[in-house]
Amino acid sequence: MSSLDIAEAERLEASNLFYRDPALYDSVQADSDSASVCRELIDRHCPAARTLLDFGCGTGRDLELLAQRFDCIGIDLQPGLVDYARRTRPGLDCRVGDMRTVRLGHTADVLVCLGNSLAYVHDNADVQSTFQTFAAHAHSNTLLVLCSPVAPIESPSPQQAGVETRLGSATVAISYEWDLRTQINTMRRHWVFDSGEEYHDSIRRRVLGPRELELYALSAGFNVLEIVNEAGALPVSGPGAYTVARYQG
Structure with a gap:
């Protein structure tokens, strides 16, 4: 590479x-x-x-x-x-x-x-x-x-969902931002696991x-x-x- x-x-x-x-x-x-x-x-x-x-x-x-x-x-x-x-x-x-x-x-x-x-x-x-x-x-x-x-997803206010994972249950807060000029849809996720661990994602998709x-x-x-x-x-x-x-x- x-x-x-x-x-x-x-x-x-x-x-x-x-x-x-x-x-x-x-x-x-x-x-x-x-x-x-x-x-x-x-x-x-x-x-x-x-x-x-x-x-x-x-x-x-x-x-x-x-x-x-x-x-x-x-x-x-x-x-x-x-x-x-x-x-x-x-x-x-x-x-x-x-x-x-x-x-x-x-x-x-x-x-x-x-x-x-x-x-x-x-x-x-x-x-x-x-x-x-x-x-x-x-x-x-x-x-x-x-x-x-x-098609883009637009949801500036975070929406929460529960997810079952191998690490246990987690609550995920998700929001989306759409840039019309670049056609980039940014998804931001905030993971909170029952263990107390937290993670943040920022994923950009064309x-x-x-x-x-x-x-x-x-x-x-x-x-x-x-x-x-x-x-x-x-x-x-x-x-x-x-x-x-x-x-x-």
């Missing part, structure tokens, strides 16, 4: 409790249906798929379920998450890499980018580079499935509307087949959508 990649990985880790404690992330997200929704979309549009690349695989939680059917490789920018995935899910092939620049030298039948990973790519040029990475790993008819926020996503996909050679709403579950994630596209070259 370059020094810039390392700095970016460290910044992301510092901004989000889940990245500093991957096991906590897994416990809170244990009932996520991202992998099952992804499989349904693949069955609908590319039922013969056998190989899959996951960009932004994180802890490998979704990848583990997808690997029950597909020959998978996962890529993530953050070494701590990849290390956790390797230790807790040793059967997975997880690698450190930046989805803006990584090149594996081969293609796959399906490319996925879940968990709002694309939303952490903020600059237009970097979004274009990410879609070029998708194209570099696509062959004719490769399916791309990505999940990302398509919101790309459906038409923007379609234009980025088209510019990289992908034809969008559908964009499907996702019902988010606060406080872990906000509402987003699954974009499904096929590579035409």
Whole structure:
């Protein structure tokens, strides 16, 4: 990894409790249906798929379920998450890499980018580079499935919710700030655990509307087949959508 990649990985880790404690992330997200929704979309549009690349695989939680059917490789920018995935899910092939620049030298039948990973790519040029990475790993008819926020959440006054975690019960106060010019939605979380421990998060996500996503996909050679709403579950994630596209070259 370059020094810039390392700095970016460290910044992301510092901004989000889940990245500093991957096991906590897994416990809170244990009932996520991202992998099952992804499989349904693949069955609908590319039922013969056998190989899959996951960009932004994180802890490998979704990848583990997808690997029950597909020959998978996962890529993530953050070494701590990849290390956790390797230790807790040793059967997975997880690698450190930046989805803006990584090149594996081969293609796959399906490319996925879940968990709002694309939303952490903020600059237009970097979004274009990410879609070029998708194209570099696509062959004719490769399916791309990505999940990302398509509309902002605005809630300047904190809202509280109770969460059960491996560390015990916690109360999370969450507020959102929307910057229309930059299209950055900032989520701030204040965690208070029954143990008395407290943590603060400040997570910045770029919101790309459906038409923007379609234009980025088209510019990289992908034809969008559908964009499907996702019902988010606060406080872990906000509402987003699954974009499904096929590579035409």
